[in-house]
Amino acid sequence: MAVINPNATLTFTVRRCAPELIVPAKPTPRELKPLSDIDDQERFRLQIPDIFIYQRDPKMVNKNPASVIREALAKLLVFYYPLAGRLKEGPAGKLMVDCSGKGVLFIEAEADVTVDQFGDPLGPPFPCMEELLYDVPGTGGIVDSPVLLIQVTRLLCGGFIFATRLNHTMCDAVGLVQFLSGLGEIARGATSPSVLPVWQRELLCSSDRPPMTFTRQVGYTKDDMVHKSLFFTKTDISAFRRLVPTHLQSCSTFEVLTACLWRCRTIALEPNPKEEMPILWPVNARKMFNPPLPVGYYGNVLAFPAAISTAQDLCNKPLGYALELMKKAKSDATKERIKSVSDLMAFKGQLHFTAIRRYNVADLTHVGxxxxxxxxxxxxxxxxxxxxxxxxxxxxxxxxxxxxxTVIPVCFPSGVTMDRFVEELNNMLAQAKNDMEHELPAPSKL
Structure with a gap:
């Protein structure tokens, strides 16, 4: 396992054009579209940033990626016109989209840096991220703000960085990738996306919506937080599997890594031994519905299995204990077909834990x-x-x-906690690799 704070000392200059609004290339319906009961939950009322880094392509030397993407975006918004609208809040806090066609916020920029200067491996935290995804003043709200911000930054080497900031109430990761894949198809010459978007948020609206309450996130200033990225190789993951009991060897890579992180994170936080330490992870529930949701649905469709253990059990018992808790939670979430939005919302749980104790993990390795x-x-x-x-x-x-x-960005409120966490992970990995070496057959004698 490598622990990287990638090129934290790298500095460069970014020159930005004035932000502009990209509107649909053709007239689109002016209407009010309510979000689903899943979309407008409080936990999704936040902005999610993503970044895509591209190398130079000799075949595209005469193309400006910002111009290509800008033109494709206008064409794609004809199909995804709600993303060019603005969110409004109705009775009882219900969110809805005013499909006004005001547009997606777009920034073209250039930076005096190359892809190679970001180093290898690549992972968060990226240097000068606030310059690669500029927070345009007054645009970061949930209502009456652009729901999508895109910045395309050309680099000295001919590569570029595509960065986005999405209002999570509009899409989950699957929905965002569907949108971006369609943007890529049109940028490469298609006239329409191969998967047409489906709104139909009424499919996830319910008159028997259960009451939901949430615990506000604990506030930390930017200076409080320590960010690093963990890089796990296939050899690392194979080693961790040596710590897994035989009857759990069929567990997934995600389950193995998550059990390790959950345990080591708990040790690093040094909570009261009796305190409960929950872990939650989103599961794409599109195919869990009976009947399944239509192909092209790009809203939030996430079930959240949750496993809970006291700190002392998690820290003192073998890794298999954490794995069994996770597998049971996953089984409970998928053993029956979801028949209504209330069924799905029940998986979100009403877990009243502070943000520092609760651990949320999301597997994006197969999303695209x-x-x-x-x-x-x-x-x-x-x-x-x-x-x-x-x-x-x-x-x-x-x-x-x-x-x-597998890159896993992590964040702790102090460097001391981060150091303990990394030390525990390295100790666990060293133990696993030591077990592997002792199980190797002795070399044959000549």
Whole structure:
């Protein structure tokens, strides 16, 4: 396992054009579209940043990626016209989209830096991120603000960085990748996206919506937080599996890594031994519905299985204990078809824990962020731009030698806690690799 704070000392200058609003290329319906009961929950009322880094392509040297993407965006918004609207809040806080066609916020920029200068491996926190995704004053709200911000930054080497900030109430990760894949298809010459968007948010609206309450996130200033990225190789993951009991060997890579992180994070936080430490992870529930939701639905459709353990049990019992808790939670969430929005919302739970104790992890390795192609090929990095305390994303990454890695950005409110966390992970990995070496057969004698 490598622990990287990628090129934290790298500095460069970004020159931006004035932000502009990209509107649909053709007239679109002016209407009011309510969000679903899933979309407008409080936990989705936030902005999610993602970043995609592209190398130079000799075939595209005469193309300006910002111009290509700007033109494609206007064409795609004819199909995804709600994303060009603005959110309004109705009775009882219900969110709805005013499909006004005001547009998506777009910034063209250039930076005096190359892709190679960002280093290898690539992962959050990226240097000068606030310049690569400029927070246009007055546009970061949930209502009456652009629901999508895009910045395309050309680099000295001929590559570029595509960064987005999305209002999470409009899409989940699957929906965002569907949109970006369509943007890539049109940028490469298609006249329409291969998967047509489906709104139909009324499918996830219910008259018997259960009451939901939430605990506000604990506030930390930017200076309080310590960010790093963990890079796990296939060898690391194989080693961790040596710590898994035989009857759990069928568990997924995500489950193994998450159980390790959950345990080590708890040790690092040093909570009261009796305190409960929950872990939650989103599951794409599109196919769990009976009947399944239509192909092209791009709203939030997430079930949230949750496993809970006291700190002392999680820290003192073998890794298999954490794995069994996770597998049971996952089984409970998927053993029956979801028949209504109330069924889905029940999986979100009413867990009243502070943000620092609760751990949210999201597996983005199979969503498709690393396949978005605007004509310059696949990104060398595609996925989460940053994380926050109590949240981690799993991002696929292939280094410049063609070696696959799983990148996991982590964030703690202090450097001391981060150091303990990394130390615990390295100790666990060393133990696992030591077990592997002792199980190797002795070399045959000549």
């Amino acid at each position: 962020f690393n396949t978005v192609d605007f004509g310059w090929g696949k990104p060398v990095y595609g996925g989460a731009a940053r994380t926050r305390v109590g949240v981690s994303f799993y991002v696929p990454y292939t280094n410049n030698k063609g070696e696959s890695r």
